[in-house]
Amino acid sequence: MNHYETVFILTPVLSDVQMKEAVDKFKEVLVSEGAEIINEENWGLRKLAYPIQKKSTGFYQLLEFNADPSVIAKLEINFRRDERVIRFLTFKMDKFAAEYAAKRRSVKSKDVKEN
Numbered sequence: 001m002n003h004y005e006t007v008f009i010l011t012p013v014l015s016d017v018q019m020k021e022a023v024d025k026f027k028e029v030l031v032s033e034g035a036e037i038i039n040e041e042n043w044g045l046r047k048l049a050y051p052i053q054k055k056s057t058g059f060y061q062l063l064e065f066n067a068d069p070s071v072i073a074k075l076e077i078n079f080r081r082d083e084r085v086i087r088f089l090t091f092k093m094d095k096f097a098a099e100y101a102a103k104r105r106s107v108k109s110k111d112v113k114e115n
Contacts, residue, residue: 001036001066003098008079008088009058012045019059022084027063029078035067039105052086064101 010022027037043060052058072090079088093101 001068003038003064003066003093004072004090005062005064005093005097005101006075006088006090007060007062009048009052009060009086010084011053011086012055012057012059014059014084018084022082023061025082026075026078029075030063030065030067030071033067033071033074035065035071037063037065039064039101055086058086 008026010019014022023040023042027040030037039062041062043062045057046060047057048055076088076090079085
């Protein structure tokens with residue numbers, strides 16, 4: 001199994017319920033294919049660097065997971081078929097990126113516990 005990270009941007013016209021429903025759909029695709037979700041982060045509504053489909057903002061979502069390479073093709077097909085997704089990027093993390101992500105998660109969890 002390889003370590004992957006995917007970031008996708010959902011259209012800003014969605015309600016919170018619709019946004020969570022879309023994220024759950026992609027998580028279900030991963031879990032049904034045997035992937036193990038390690039981390040999920042909702043970065044919220046952010047301004048885009050340039051307009052995409054005449055939209056200047058979007059809901060950013062990050063998923064970090066372990067999966068076989070065949071799962072990525074199925075996930076990206078679902079991204080392309082879903083009209084709520086305006087952009088996505090999935091990449092395989094090397095050992096240094098995976099270590100950095102683990103360190104970032106531990107620092108973030110410490111910050112949450114202190115507050």
